Amino acid sequence: MNAHVELENKYLLLTPGPLSTSPAVRRVMQRDWCTWDKEYNSLVQDIRQRLVALATSETELYSAVLMQGSGSFSVEAVLGSALPKNGKILIINNGAYGARMVQMARCLNIEVVELVYPETQIPDLSDIEKALSDSSITHVSCVHCETTTGLLNPIEEIGRLVKAAGKVWIVDAMSSFGGVPMDIAKLEIDFLISSANKCIQGVPGFGFILAKREQLQACKGQARSVSLDLYDQWNTMEQHDGKWRFTSPTHVVRAFYQALLELEQEGGVEARYQRYVNNQKCLADGMQKLGFKLVLDTDIPQSPIITTFMYPNTADFSFQELYENLKQAGFVIYPGKVTDLNCFRIGNIGEVYLEDIQRLLAAISVYCQK
Numbered sequence: 035m036n037a038h039v040e041l042e043n044k045y046l047l048l049t050p051g052p053l054s055t056s057p058a059v060r061r062v063m064q065r066d067w068c069t070w071d072k073e074y075n076s077l078v079q080d081i082r083q084r085l086v087a088l089a090t091s092e093t094e095l096y097s098a099v100l101m102q103g104s105g106s107f108s109v110e111a112v113l114g115s116a117l118p119k120n121g122k123i124l125i126i127n128n129g130a131y132g133a134r135m136v137q138m139a140r141c142l143n144i145e146v147v148e149l150v151y152p153e154t155q156i157p158d159l160s161d162i163e164k165a166l167s168d169s170s171i172t173h174v175s176c177v178h179c180e181t182t183t184g185l186l187n188p189i190e191e192i193g194r195l196v197k198a199a200g201k202v203w204i205v206d207a208m209s210s211f212g213g214v215p216m217d218i219a220k221l222e223i224d225f226l227i228s229s230a231n232k233c234i235q236g237v238p239g240f241g242f243i244l245a246k247r248e249q250l251q252a253c254k255g256q257a258r259s260v261s262l263d264l265y266d267q268w269n270t271m272e273q274h275d276g277k278w279r280f281t282s283p284t285h286v287v288r289a290f291y292q293a294l295l296e297l298e299q300e301g302g303v304e305a306r307y308q309r310y311v312n313n314q315k316c317l318a319d320g321m322q323k324l325g326f327k328l329v330l331d332t333d334i335p336q337s338p339i340i341t342t343f344m345y346p347n348t349a350d351f352s353f354q355e356l357y358e359n360l361k362q363a364g365f366v367i368y369p370g371k372v373t374d375l376n377c378f379r380i381g382n383i384g385e386v387y388l389e390d391i392q393r394l395l396a397a398i399s400v401y402c403q404k
């Protein structure tokens with residue numbers, strides 16, 4: 035007899051990943067796969083091709099590499115493989131994920147120049163231009179949507195400076211890829227990193243890197259780790275038709291394939307972006323009507339991914355109480371991550387629709403009247 039299994043979701047995740055997935059994405063994980071069987075490997079190849087096609091119209095220039103682990107593992111694989119022994123990286127840091135890249139680079143003994151900004155500010159282009167005059171800098175990296183606050187960094191403008199200076203351009207688009215339209219060839223991105231459980235709406239278990247073929251080739255022999263060797267991972271997938279070097283998260287990969295099909299059915303990245311934008315607008319407007327203030331100033335580009343709100347000024351406000359109350363009502367929200375600010379976050383990516391945001395607002399309104 036089968037043990038009783040809870041299949042129904044207890045709450046909607048309004049978090050920036052893992053996020054709420056569709057019933058079909060969860061359902062396709064019910065079967066097992068053989069990792070070296072041709073059928074499974076061709077699924078991997080199909081996924082890799084679809085990812086490249088989502089990222090750019092210049093598909094021949096780029097290739098996709100899937101990497102076990104959470105998104106951070108893929109970021110670390112890029113930093114640890116792309117930088118040569120005597121390389122030096124400029125990291126633009128205006129949030130927790132920019133800071134994490136700095137921490138990784140230092141841990142890997144990579145020389146780092148850090149440009150730090152407050153988490154609620156966008157980086158200054160003239161600072162970046164000045165920093166780039168250091169000819170020993172070989173690589174530059176930046177986060178696209180800083181999930182710490184939900185702001186969108188100006189990767190188009192930064193990328194132009196980076197490429198004009200002849201540096202390799204790395205973008206952590208973890209929480210935006212698939213949910214914000216972009217063409218990585220036009221943006222001249224050399225390495226873009228994202229993961230299965232963000233805007234593609236899969237489940238957690240692997241990350242992926244979209245990179246220029248020539249840049250992947252250049253990573254050969256440079257890795258500072260065996261498991262996170264980006265070149266070797268790519269080369270094995272290329273040479274063996276979609277085979278992963280080590281155990282791959284088969285169920286997660288199958289779920290991701292389903293998530294890619296659903297993204298296509300929704301109308302592609304542009305349509306998904308519109309849905310997220312509508313969710314975010316409805317959320318931000320509704321929350322402001324309830325008296326909550328946004329953390330980001332209106333002149334800072336706000337992503338449609340996640341929004342940060344200040345705690346209300348009332349002395350008796352408890353985030354934990356709001357959290358528990360909303361969880362009872364079927365919604366999970368996210369604590370804040372901004373240093374020195376009492377705030378919380380609400381995400382609107384995943385299988386989340388306008389009706390869900392309206393139901394959430396109604397639940398918050400009821401809570402506020404208590």
Ligand SMILES: *Cc1c(COP(=O)(O)O)cnc(C)c1O
Pocket residue numbers: 050051104105106107131177179180181206207208209229
């Ligand atoms: C989610 C996320 C990551 C990766 O986080 P993991 O917990 O390792 O999956 C990296 N950068 C950004 C901007 C993110 O939103």
